[in-house]
Amino acid sequence: MKKNIAVINGDGIGPEVTRQAIKVLDSIAEQFGHEFTYQHCLMGAVAIDATGNPLPDETISTCLESDAILFGAIGHPKYDNDPTAKVRPEQGLLKLRKSLQLFANIRPVNTYPALHHLSPLKSKNLESVDFVIFRELTGGIYFGKKETSEEGNRAIDECSYTRPEIERVAHLAFKYAQQRRKILTLVDKANVLETSRLWRKVVQEIAPQYSDVKVDFLFVDNAAMQIIVNPKQFDVILTENMFGDIISDEASVITGSLGLLPSASVGNTVALFEPIHGSYPQAAGKDIANPLGSILSAAMMLDHFGLTKEASLVREAVNWTLTNGFVTKDIDPVNFYFTSTIGELISDYAGDRIHDKVNKSNIEIRKSTII
Ligand code: IPM
Ligand code: MN
Secondary structure (H helix, E strand, O other): OEEEEEEEEEOOOHHHHHHHHHHHHHHHHHHHOOEEEEEEOOOOHHHHHHHOOOOOHHHHHHHHHOOEEEEEEOOOHHHHOOOOOOOOHHHHHHHHHHHOOOOEEEEEEEOOHHHHHHOOOOHHHOOOOEEEEEEEOOOHHHOOOEEEOOOOOOEEEOOOOOHHHHHHHHHHHHHHHHOOOOEEEEEEOOOOOHHHHHHHHHHHHHHHHHOOOEEEEEEHHHHHHHHHHOHHHOOEEEEOHHHHHHHHHHHHHHHOOHHHOEEEEEOOOOOEEEEOOOOOHHHOOOOOOOOHHHHHHHHHHHHHOOOHHHHHHHHHHHHHHHHOOOOOOOOOOOOOEOHHHHHHHHHHHHOOOOOOOOOHHHHHOOEOOOO
16 A cells, blocks of 8 residues: 655644654554655744744645654643733644644543553552543634634624534534444533534434434533543543543543644544643654654554554553553653663554564663663
Protein backbone atom coordinates (compact mmCIF):
# COMPACT_ATOMS: atom_id res chain seq x y z
CA MET A 1 0.00 0.00 0.00
CA LYS A 2 1.27 3.49 -0.90
CA LYS A 3 0.35 6.36 1.38
CA ASN A 4 1.35 9.96 1.40
CA ILE A 5 1.39 11.40 4.93
CA ALA A 6 1.46 15.10 5.74
CA VAL A 7 3.57 15.67 8.85
CA ILE A 8 3.08 18.70 11.05
CA ASN A 9 5.66 18.62 13.80
CA GLY A 10 4.37 21.79 15.43
CA ASP A 11 5.90 23.18 18.63
CA GLY A 12 7.76 22.10 21.76
CA ILE A 13 8.15 18.33 21.96
CA GLY A 14 6.12 17.91 18.73
CA PRO A 15 9.14 17.28 16.46
CA GLU A 16 10.84 14.72 18.72
CA VAL A 17 7.74 12.62 19.44
CA THR A 18 6.62 12.72 15.81
CA ARG A 19 10.08 11.55 14.72
CA GLN A 20 9.58 8.37 16.78
CA ALA A 21 6.18 7.71 15.23
CA ILE A 22 7.74 8.04 11.77
CA LYS A 23 10.50 5.59 12.71
CA VAL A 24 7.81 3.10 13.69
CA LEU A 25 5.79 3.71 10.51
CA ASP A 26 8.94 3.19 8.43
CA SER A 27 9.62 -0.06 10.18
CA ILE A 28 6.08 -1.23 9.56
CA ALA A 29 6.34 -0.21 5.90
CA GLU A 30 9.51 -2.22 5.47
CA GLN A 31 8.18 -5.23 7.30
CA PHE A 32 4.85 -5.39 5.43
CA GLY A 33 5.92 -4.06 2.01
CA HIS A 34 4.16 -0.68 2.16
CA GLU A 35 5.45 2.66 0.98
CA PHE A 36 4.89 5.68 3.20
CA THR A 37 6.11 9.07 2.03
CA TYR A 38 6.08 12.21 4.16
CA GLN A 39 5.50 15.87 3.36
CA HIS A 40 6.51 18.16 6.20
CA CYS A 41 4.54 21.35 6.74
CA LEU A 42 4.34 24.20 9.21
CA MET A 43 1.74 25.07 11.84
CA GLY A 44 1.78 26.77 15.24
CA ALA A 45 4.42 28.98 16.85
CA VAL A 46 7.08 27.72 14.42
CA ALA A 47 4.85 28.79 11.53
CA ILE A 48 4.31 32.23 13.10
CA ASP A 49 8.08 32.63 13.46
CA ALA A 50 8.71 31.58 9.87
CA THR A 51 5.77 33.20 8.07
CA GLY A 52 3.77 35.33 10.52
CA ASN A 53 0.83 32.95 10.02
CA PRO A 54 0.02 30.03 12.39
CA LEU A 55 -1.44 28.07 9.46
CA PRO A 56 0.04 28.92 6.07
CA ASP A 57 -2.25 28.13 3.07
CA GLU A 58 0.41 25.78 1.80
CA THR A 59 -0.09 23.58 4.88
CA ILE A 60 -3.82 23.30 4.20
CA SER A 61 -3.24 22.32 0.57
CA THR A 62 -0.51 19.80 1.44
CA CYS A 63 -2.87 18.23 4.01
CA LEU A 64 -5.74 18.07 1.53
CA GLU A 65 -3.54 16.29 -0.99
CA SER A 66 -2.37 13.71 1.54
CA ASP A 67 -3.87 10.40 2.68
CA ALA A 68 -3.54 11.27 6.37
CA ILE A 69 -1.95 13.83 8.66
CA LEU A 70 0.39 13.14 11.55
CA PHE A 71 0.55 16.05 13.94
CA GLY A 72 2.78 16.63 17.00
CA ALA A 73 1.77 19.42 19.37
CA ILE A 74 1.02 23.11 19.43
CA GLY A 75 1.65 26.05 21.76
CA HIS A 76 4.41 28.24 23.12
CA PRO A 77 4.64 29.96 26.53
CA LYS A 78 5.43 33.33 24.96
CA TYR A 79 1.82 33.43 23.71
CA ASP A 80 0.23 31.79 26.77
CA ASN A 81 1.47 34.56 29.00
CA ASP A 82 0.41 37.34 26.67
CA PRO A 83 -3.38 37.62 26.63
CA THR A 84 -3.14 40.55 24.19
CA ALA A 85 -1.33 38.55 21.47
CA LYS A 86 -3.25 38.96 18.22
CA VAL A 87 -1.85 35.87 16.57
CA ARG A 88 -1.66 32.63 18.57
CA PRO A 89 -0.28 29.19 17.65
CA GLU A 90 -3.55 27.45 18.65
CA GLN A 91 -5.42 29.42 15.97
CA GLY A 92 -3.51 27.30 13.45
CA LEU A 93 -4.88 24.03 14.80
CA LEU A 94 -8.43 25.36 15.16
CA LYS A 95 -8.38 26.69 11.60
CA LEU A 96 -6.99 23.39 10.31
CA ARG A 97 -9.77 21.43 12.06
CA LYS A 98 -12.37 23.79 10.58
CA SER A 99 -10.85 23.92 7.08
CA LEU A 100 -10.61 20.13 6.86
CA GLN A 101 -14.02 19.68 8.55
CA LEU A 102 -12.59 17.36 11.16
CA PHE A 103 -15.77 17.28 13.19
CA ALA A 104 -15.10 14.23 15.35
CA ASN A 105 -12.17 13.73 17.65
CA ILE A 106 -11.82 10.16 18.88
CA ARG A 107 -9.84 9.66 22.08
CA PRO A 108 -9.50 6.10 23.39
CA VAL A 109 -8.70 5.65 27.07
CA ASN A 110 -7.39 2.34 28.34
CA THR A 111 -5.12 1.28 31.15
CA TYR A 112 -1.93 -0.78 31.24
CA PRO A 113 -1.36 -3.14 34.18
CA ALA A 114 2.35 -2.19 34.16
CA LEU A 115 1.38 1.41 34.91
CA HIS A 116 -1.36 0.89 37.48
CA HIS A 117 0.94 2.11 40.24
CA LEU A 118 1.20 5.52 38.54
CA SER A 119 -2.51 6.12 38.39
CA PRO A 120 -4.09 8.27 41.08
CA LEU A 121 -6.82 5.60 41.20
CA LYS A 122 -6.65 2.29 43.05
CA SER A 123 -5.67 -0.75 40.98
CA LYS A 124 -9.03 -2.45 41.49
CA ASN A 125 -10.75 0.47 39.74
CA LEU A 126 -8.39 0.33 36.79
CA GLU A 127 -8.77 -3.21 35.51
CA SER A 128 -10.78 -3.35 32.30
CA VAL A 129 -11.08 0.42 31.94
CA ASP A 130 -11.60 0.82 28.22
CA PHE A 131 -13.62 3.69 26.83
CA VAL A 132 -13.57 6.11 23.94
CA ILE A 133 -14.42 9.79 24.00
CA PHE A 134 -16.10 11.19 20.89
CA ARG A 135 -15.51 14.91 21.12
CA GLU A 136 -17.27 17.25 18.67
CA LEU A 137 -14.42 19.29 17.22
CA THR A 138 -15.55 22.06 14.91
CA GLY A 139 -18.43 23.75 16.74
CA GLY A 140 -19.53 25.08 20.10
CA ILE A 141 -17.86 27.77 22.14
CA TYR A 142 -14.50 27.26 20.42
CA PHE A 143 -15.90 28.59 17.16
CA GLY A 144 -18.68 30.94 18.31
CA LYS A 145 -18.66 34.71 18.01
CA LYS A 146 -15.88 36.23 20.12
CA GLU A 147 -15.81 39.79 21.29
CA THR A 148 -14.07 42.03 23.77
CA SER A 149 -15.60 45.43 24.43
CA GLU A 150 -13.62 48.48 23.46
CA GLU A 151 -12.64 49.42 26.99
CA GLY A 152 -11.66 45.78 27.54
CA ASN A 153 -13.89 45.08 30.54
CA ARG A 154 -16.37 42.73 28.94
CA ALA A 155 -15.81 39.67 26.79
CA ILE A 156 -18.12 37.21 25.05
CA ASP A 157 -17.67 33.68 23.72
CA GLU A 158 -20.80 32.39 22.12
CA CYS A 159 -21.71 28.69 22.18
CA SER A 160 -23.97 27.50 19.40
CA TYR A 161 -24.77 24.15 17.82
CA THR A 162 -26.96 23.15 14.92
CA ARG A 163 -28.82 19.86 14.50
CA PRO A 164 -26.62 18.64 11.59
CA GLU A 165 -23.46 19.37 13.59
CA ILE A 166 -24.75 17.15 16.40
CA GLU A 167 -26.18 14.47 14.14
CA ARG A 168 -23.01 13.75 12.16
CA VAL A 169 -20.80 13.16 15.20
CA ALA A 170 -23.60 11.31 17.04
CA HIS A 171 -24.01 8.84 14.15
CA LEU A 172 -20.28 8.11 14.21
CA ALA A 173 -20.36 7.56 17.97
CA PHE A 174 -23.40 5.25 17.79
CA LYS A 175 -21.77 3.19 15.01
CA TYR A 176 -18.61 2.95 17.07
CA ALA A 177 -20.58 1.82 20.11
CA GLN A 178 -22.19 -0.92 18.01
CA GLN A 179 -18.72 -2.35 17.40
CA ARG A 180 -17.94 -2.29 21.11
CA ARG A 181 -19.89 -2.87 24.34
CA LYS A 182 -22.92 -0.97 22.99
CA ILE A 183 -23.24 1.73 25.64
CA LEU A 184 -23.27 5.38 24.64
CA THR A 185 -23.15 8.11 27.27
CA LEU A 186 -24.02 11.64 26.23
CA VAL A 187 -22.22 14.13 28.46
CA ASP A 188 -23.87 17.56 28.57
CA LYS A 189 -25.21 20.25 30.88
CA ALA A 190 -28.83 20.00 29.83
CA ASN A 191 -30.06 21.28 33.20
CA VAL A 192 -28.57 24.69 32.35
CA LEU A 193 -27.60 25.08 28.69
CA GLU A 194 -29.87 25.41 25.63
CA THR A 195 -27.21 23.85 23.41
CA SER A 196 -27.07 20.82 25.71
CA ARG A 197 -30.85 20.45 25.53
CA LEU A 198 -30.55 20.36 21.74
CA TRP A 199 -27.83 17.69 22.02
CA ARG A 200 -30.10 15.56 24.23
CA LYS A 201 -33.05 15.97 21.91
CA VAL A 202 -31.09 15.05 18.80
CA VAL A 203 -29.41 12.06 20.46
CA GLN A 204 -32.77 10.81 21.79
CA GLU A 205 -34.21 11.07 18.29
CA ILE A 206 -31.33 9.20 16.68
CA ALA A 207 -31.18 6.47 19.34
CA PRO A 208 -33.99 4.26 17.92
CA GLN A 209 -31.89 3.79 14.74
CA TYR A 210 -29.35 2.06 16.98
CA SER A 211 -31.70 0.04 19.15
CA ASP A 212 -28.93 -2.35 20.22
CA VAL A 213 -27.08 0.55 21.89
CA LYS A 214 -28.00 1.54 25.44
CA VAL A 215 -28.02 5.32 25.83
CA ASP A 216 -27.18 7.08 29.09
CA PHE A 217 -27.19 10.80 29.82
CA LEU A 218 -24.86 12.44 32.31
CA PHE A 219 -24.35 16.05 33.31
CA VAL A 220 -20.75 17.05 32.75
CA ASP A 221 -20.05 17.82 36.43
CA ASN A 222 -21.28 14.37 37.39
CA ALA A 223 -19.38 12.80 34.48
CA ALA A 224 -16.16 14.44 35.70
CA MET A 225 -16.71 12.72 39.03
CA GLN A 226 -17.79 9.35 37.56
CA ILE A 227 -14.66 9.16 35.39
CA ILE A 228 -12.64 9.10 38.60
CA VAL A 229 -15.01 7.10 40.81
CA ASN A 230 -15.99 4.38 38.35
CA PRO A 231 -14.33 4.67 34.93
CA LYS A 232 -15.19 1.07 34.03
CA GLN A 233 -18.83 1.98 33.46
CA PHE A 234 -18.05 3.88 30.25
CA ASP A 235 -17.88 2.52 26.73
CA VAL A 236 -18.43 5.42 24.30
CA ILE A 237 -18.75 8.96 25.64
CA LEU A 238 -20.21 11.51 23.25
CA THR A 239 -19.86 15.17 24.06
CA GLU A 240 -19.47 18.70 22.73
CA ASN A 241 -16.21 20.44 22.00
CA MET A 242 -15.19 22.07 25.29
CA PHE A 243 -16.55 19.38 27.62
CA GLY A 244 -14.64 16.84 25.52
CA ASP A 245 -11.43 18.81 25.79
CA ILE A 246 -11.67 18.95 29.56
CA ILE A 247 -12.81 15.41 30.34
CA SER A 248 -10.26 13.85 28.00
CA ASP A 249 -7.37 15.44 29.88
CA GLU A 250 -8.99 14.29 33.09
CA ALA A 251 -9.43 10.76 31.74
CA SER A 252 -5.83 10.59 30.58
CA VAL A 253 -4.40 10.69 34.10
CA ILE A 254 -6.26 7.48 34.91
CA THR A 255 -3.86 5.68 32.58
CA GLY A 256 -0.81 6.93 34.46
CA SER A 257 0.47 9.57 32.07
CA LEU A 258 -0.99 12.20 29.76
CA GLY A 259 1.85 11.28 27.40
CA LEU A 260 0.21 7.97 26.48
CA LEU A 261 -3.03 9.02 24.88
CA PRO A 262 -3.50 9.09 21.11
CA SER A 263 -6.32 10.59 19.10
CA ALA A 264 -7.83 10.63 15.64
CA SER A 265 -9.76 13.52 14.16
CA VAL A 266 -12.04 12.54 11.33
CA GLY A 267 -14.62 14.26 9.19
CA ASN A 268 -15.33 15.00 5.58
CA THR A 269 -11.82 15.05 4.20
CA VAL A 270 -8.45 13.65 5.22
CA ALA A 271 -8.06 12.42 8.83
CA LEU A 272 -5.56 13.77 11.34
CA PHE A 273 -3.75 11.82 14.06
CA GLU A 274 -2.20 13.41 17.12
CA PRO A 275 -1.35 12.71 20.74
CA ILE A 276 -3.68 14.50 23.12
CA HIS A 277 -0.82 16.05 25.10
CA GLY A 278 0.38 19.60 24.60
CA SER A 279 3.73 20.99 23.48
CA TYR A 280 5.39 20.55 26.94
CA PRO A 281 7.92 23.35 26.28
CA GLN A 282 9.98 22.56 29.42
CA ALA A 283 10.95 19.23 27.88
CA ALA A 284 11.46 20.39 24.29
CA GLY A 285 14.72 19.19 22.75
CA LYS A 286 15.71 17.16 25.83
CA ASP A 287 14.81 13.74 24.45
CA ILE A 288 12.76 12.97 27.57
CA ALA A 289 9.16 13.33 26.35
CA ASN A 290 6.95 10.28 26.08
CA PRO A 291 6.56 9.32 22.40
CA LEU A 292 3.83 6.72 23.04
CA GLY A 293 0.93 9.14 22.45
CA SER A 294 2.35 9.89 19.01
CA ILE A 295 3.25 6.26 18.24
CA LEU A 296 -0.24 5.10 19.27
CA SER A 297 -1.71 7.85 17.09
CA ALA A 298 0.28 6.35 14.20
CA ALA A 299 -1.34 3.00 15.11
CA MET A 300 -4.76 4.66 14.81
CA MET A 301 -3.65 5.94 11.40
CA LEU A 302 -2.76 2.39 10.33
CA ASP A 303 -6.21 1.22 11.45
CA HIS A 304 -7.71 4.06 9.43
CA PHE A 305 -5.83 2.79 6.34
CA GLY A 306 -7.36 -0.64 7.02
CA LEU A 307 -3.98 -2.01 8.12
CA THR A 308 -5.28 -3.64 11.28
CA LYS A 309 -2.54 -6.27 11.59
CA GLU A 310 0.09 -3.56 11.38
CA ALA A 311 -1.75 -1.42 13.94
CA SER A 312 -1.99 -4.34 16.38
CA LEU A 313 1.72 -4.99 16.03
CA VAL A 314 2.49 -1.38 16.99
CA ARG A 315 0.23 -1.69 20.05
CA GLU A 316 1.87 -4.98 20.96
CA ALA A 317 5.28 -3.28 20.71
CA VAL A 318 4.11 -0.45 22.98
CA ASN A 319 2.86 -2.99 25.52
CA TRP A 320 6.14 -4.81 25.32
CA THR A 321 8.15 -1.69 26.20
CA LEU A 322 5.85 -0.87 29.11
CA THR A 323 5.94 -4.35 30.59
CA ASN A 324 9.73 -4.52 30.28
CA GLY A 325 10.27 -1.21 32.02
CA PHE A 326 11.45 0.62 28.88
CA VAL A 327 9.73 3.86 29.79
CA THR A 328 10.33 7.60 29.64
CA LYS A 329 10.87 9.99 32.51
CA ASP A 330 7.18 10.83 33.04
CA ILE A 331 6.65 7.17 33.94
CA ASP A 332 9.84 6.45 35.83
CA PRO A 333 11.72 9.58 36.92
CA VAL A 334 14.77 7.56 38.03
CA ASN A 335 15.22 4.61 35.68
CA PHE A 336 14.13 6.17 32.46
CA TYR A 337 15.03 5.82 28.81
CA PHE A 338 15.23 8.56 26.23
CA THR A 339 12.46 9.41 23.80
CA SER A 340 14.62 8.29 20.87
CA THR A 341 15.52 4.98 22.56
CA ILE A 342 11.87 4.12 23.10
CA GLY A 343 11.19 5.02 19.46
CA GLU A 344 14.03 2.75 18.33
CA LEU A 345 12.90 -0.14 20.53
CA ILE A 346 9.34 0.03 19.26
CA SER A 347 10.47 0.34 15.68
CA ASP A 348 12.86 -2.62 16.14
CA TYR A 349 10.05 -4.67 17.64
CA ALA A 350 7.69 -3.72 14.80
CA GLY A 351 10.40 -4.56 12.28
CA ASP A 352 10.99 -7.94 13.94
CA ARG A 353 14.54 -6.97 14.83
CA ILE A 354 14.26 -7.97 18.47
CA HIS A 355 15.09 -11.60 18.79
CA ASP A 356 14.63 -13.80 21.84
CA LYS A 357 15.45 -11.88 24.91
CA VAL A 358 16.39 -8.33 24.23
CA ASN A 359 19.93 -7.60 25.32
CA LYS A 360 19.00 -5.29 28.12
CA SER A 361 22.60 -4.38 28.88
CA ASN A 362 22.99 -2.84 25.41
CA ILE A 363 19.92 -0.78 25.99
CA GLU A 364 21.15 0.14 29.48
CA ILE A 365 23.89 2.13 27.78
CA ARG A 366 21.21 4.47 26.46
CA LYS A 367 19.54 4.71 29.83
CA SER A 368 19.74 8.00 31.59
CA THR A 369 22.22 8.26 34.43
CA ILE A 370 20.72 11.49 35.66
CA ILE A 371 19.06 10.88 38.99
C1 IPM B 1 -6.51 19.64 22.38
C2 IPM B 1 -5.86 20.94 22.73
C3 IPM B 1 -6.43 22.03 21.84
C4 IPM B 1 -7.92 22.13 22.13
C5 IPM B 1 -5.76 23.40 21.98
C6 IPM B 1 -4.26 23.31 21.78
C7 IPM B 1 -6.36 24.42 21.08
O1 IPM B 1 -6.02 21.23 24.08
O2 IPM B 1 -6.39 19.21 21.22
O3 IPM B 1 -7.13 19.03 23.25
O4 IPM B 1 -8.33 22.78 23.10
O5 IPM B 1 -8.68 21.54 21.38
MN1 MN C 1 -6.96 19.67 25.23
